[in-house]
Amino acid sequence: MTRYAMASDVERCLGCQACLVACKTENEVPDDRYRLRMRETVVGRFPDLVAETRLEQCFHCDDPPCVPVCPTGATYQTDDGLVLIDPEKCTGCKACVTACPYGMRYVHPGGWIDKCSFCDHRLEQGLGPACVDTCPTGARAFGDLEDPSSPVSIAIAGARSSEVLNPSTEAEPSLFYLNCRLPLTDGEEGSVLSEIGA
Amino acid sequence: MTETDLTGLNPITHPELATWEWPVAVYLFLGGLVGGLMILVAVLRLRRDRTFDQAVRIADLWALPLLAAGLVMLFLDLSYKLHAWRFFVTFQVTSAMSWGSWILLVAGLVLILRASISLPSTRVMASGRLPRWLRRPITAVGGWAEARSRTLDWASIVVGAALALYTGILLSTIPARPLWDSVVLAPLFLVSGVAAAGAFVCLYISAEAHRRLIPVAISLCALELALIAAFFATLALGTKATSRALGILGGWPFGAPFWVVVIAGGLLVPLSIETSELRRRSVPPAVSRAAPVLKLIGSAGLRFVIVLAGLQTVM
Numbered sequence: 330m331t332r333y334a335m336a337s338d339v340e341r342c343l344g345c346q347a348c349l350v351a352c353k354t355e356n357e358v359p360d361d362r363y364r365l366r367m368r369e370t371v372v373g374r375f376p377d378l379v380a381e382t383r384l385e386q387c388f389h390c391d392d393p394p395c396v397p398v399c400p401t402g403a404t405y406q407t408d409d410g411l412v413l414i415d416p417e418k419c420t421g422c423k424a425c426v427t428a429c430p431y432g433m434r435y436v437h438p439g440g441w442i443d444k445c446s447f448c449d450h451r452l453e454q455g456l457g458p459a460c461v462d463t464c465p466t467g468a469r470a471f472g473d474l475e476d477p478s479s480p481v482s483i484a485i486a487g488a489r490s491s492e493v494l495n496p497s498t499e500a501e502p503s504l505f506y507l508n509c510r511l512p513l514t515d516g517e518e519g520s521v522l523s524e525i526g527a
Numbered sequence: 528m529t530e531t532d533l534t535g536l537n538p539i540t541h542p543e544l545a546t547w548e549w550p551v552a553v554y555l556f557l558g559g560l561v562g563g564l565m566i567l568v569a570v571l572r573l574r575r576d577r578t579f580d581q582a583v584r585i586a587d588l589w590a591l592p593l594l595a596a597g598l599v600m601l602f603l604d605l606s607y608k609l610h611a612w613r614f615f616v617t618f619q620v621t622s623a624m625s626w627g628s629w630i631l632l633v634a635g636l637v638l639i640l641r642a643s644i645s646l647p648s649t650r651v652m653a654s655g656r657l658p659r660w661l662r663r664p665i666t667a668v669g670g671w672a673e674a675r676s677r678t679l680d681w682a683s684i685v686v687g688a689a690l691a692l693y694t695g696i697l698l699s700t701i702p703a704r705p706l707w708d709s710v711v712l713a714p715l716f717l718v719s720g721v722a723a724a725g726a727f728v729c730l731y732i733s734a735e736a737h738r739r740l741i742p743v744a745i746s747l748c749a750l751e752l753a754l755i756a757a758f759f760a761t762l763a764l765g766t767k768a769t770s771r772a773l774g775i776l777g778g779w780p781f782g783a784p785f786w787v788v789v790i791a792g793g794l795l796v797p798l799s800i801e802t803s804e805l806r807r808r809s810v811p812p813a814v815s816r817a818a819p820v821l822k823l824i825g826s827a828g829l830r831f832v833i834v835l836a837g838l839q840t841v842m
Contacts, residue, residue, distance in 0.1 A: 346534065349534065366533060366534070367533070367534040368531060368532070368533050368534075369531070369532040369533075369534075370529065370530070370531050370532075371529070371530045371531075372529045372530075394701070394702060394703055396621075397619075397621035397622060397700075398621075398622050398623070398624065398700065398701060399619060399622055400614055400617075400619055400622045400624035400625035400627075400628060401610075401613045401614060401617050401619065401625070402617055402619055403613075418610075418613055418617075419607055419610060419613075420605055420607050420610045420611055420613050420614060421605045421606030421607030421608070421610070422604070422605055422624060423546045423547055423604070423606065424622070424624050424701070426546040427546045427547060427701055427703065427704065427838065428701045428702075428703050429703060430702075430703035430841065430842045432841070436606045439607075440605075440606045440607030440608070440609070440610070441606075441607050441610075442606075495842060497766075497767075497768065497842060498702075498703070498842050
C-alpha cells in the first residue's frame with residue numbers, strides 16, 4: 330500500500346523560500362496565512378557558528394491526532410496516508426487546530442480550517458508537490474515510503490541521518506529531516522511553539 | 528547562543544491568538560452548570576421533599592435558557608458559522624465534540640419537557656399573558672411529561688451526567704495539550720458542575736432549604752478539592768510534558784487566578800462559611816449569600832484557567 334512521505338535535506342536547503350512562494354501561489358494561500366513555516370536556527374558564538382534552515386508544514390502523520398477529534402469527518406486520512414480537509418464539511422470548530430501538536434493548521438479567512446495537503450491535486454495529475462518541484466537545490470524529496478525506488482526512499486537511504494520532529498507526540502510524522510547537524514527539538518526541550526513562548 | 532527566526536507564522540504560533548477563546552470556557556461552564564442542575568434537581572425531586580419545590584421549579588425554568596446561552600457561546604467560537612448544521616448530520620464515534628453535540632440535543636429535549644411541567648405553575652402562565660396558541664401546547668406537553676415525571680428524572684440524571692462529564696472529556700481527549708492530559712478532568716468538571724448547580728439554586732431558595740443543602744454543598748466542595756489534588760497528581764506523575772505543563776498554574780497570568788479565584792475564593796472561603804453555618808455559628812446573611820456567588824465565580828474561573836492555560840501548553 331502506498332504511504333506518501335516527504336524528506337527535507339537540511340544540509341542542501343539554502344533558505345531561499347522558493348518553496349514558501351510556490352506553495353502560496355499553487356494553493357492560493359491567503360495573505361498573512363502560510364501552509365509552510367521556515368525556521369532558521371543559528372547556534373554558537375561568532376565566528377564558530379552553525380546555521381540550519383528547516384521547513385515545517387503538516388506532517389501528514391501516520392497516526393494523526395487531528396483526525397479522530399473532528400466532529401464532522403471534515404478532516405480525514407486517505408488510504409495512501411494523506412491527511413486532508415473537506416471545507417464543505419468543516420464547521421471551523423478548531424478541535425483539529427487544538428489537537429495538532431505541531432501547530433500546523435490555521436483558520437482560513439473563509440472560515441474553514443486549512444493546511445498543507447502535499448498538493449493532492451497535483452498528485453492526481455502525476456506531479457509532485459509544488460514545494461518539491463520548485464526547490465532549486467533538490468533539498469526536498471517526495472514519494473511512496475513503501476517503494477524503495479521512490480525519490481523519498483532513496484533520499485532517506487542515502488542520508489547520514491533521518492529524524493522526525495518531536496517523536497514524543499507518537500503521531501509518527503511522514504516528513505523526515507535528513508542530515509541535521511543541530512538537534513531537532515523534542516518534548517524534552519520544547520517544540521517550536523514553546524520556544525517562542527506559546 | 529541560539530537564535531531562531533521563523534518565517535510563515537500563522538495565528539496559531541502566537542500565544543495571544545489561542546485556537547479556542549473565551550466563549551469555549553463560558554460554554555464549558557454553562558454545560559457543566561446545566562448538567563449539574565439536571566442531576567441535582569432530579570435527585571431532589573426523586574426524594575419527594577416539598578422543601579425543595581422552589582429549587583426544582585427555578586432549575587426547570589433556568590436550565591433551558593442557560594443551555595441555549597451555552598450553545599450561543601459555542602456558535603460564537605465557530606469560524607465557519609454557516610456550517611454549524613453539519614454537527615447534526617453525522618456522528619463521529621471518536622470525536623468527543625460529536626458526542627457532545629448529540630448529548631446537547633438530547634439534554635435540550637429533556638429540559639423542554641421539564642420546563643413544560645413547571646411553566647404552567649408560573650405567574651406568566653397564570654396571568655393569562657401568554658397567547659392561547661402557545662398556552663395550549665405547553666399545557667398538553669406538560670401534562671404528557673408530568674405523567675412520565677419519574678422516567679424523566681432518571682433521564683435527567685443520566686443525560687446531565689453525560690453533559691457535565693463531556694465538558695471535561697472534550698479537553699482530555701486532546702493529547703497535544705498536556706495540561707488537559709488527565710483522566711481526572713471529566714469527574715472534576717462533573718463535580719464542579721453539580722456544586723455550581725447547588726450554588727445557583729441557593730441564590731433563590733428559602734433559608735430553611737438552603738440550610739438543608741449545606742452538608743451536600745460542603746461534601747461537594749471537599750470532593751472538588753480532592754479531585755483538583757488528584758488532577759495535579761496525575762499530571763505530575765505523567766509524562767515529562769504533563770509535569771512541565773503544570774508549571775503554568777504556578778505563575779502569571781494563570782497561577783494567580785487559579786489559586787486566588789478558583790481555590791481560595793471559589794472553594795476554601797465558601798467551605799469555611801458553610802462549615803460555620805453548619806455548626807450554627809452566627810453568620811451575617813450577606814456573608815451567607817456570598818458563598819454561592821463565590822462558588823459560581825470559582826466554577827467559571829476553573830474552566831477559564833484550564834481552557835486558556837491548557838492552550839498555551841504544548842508537547
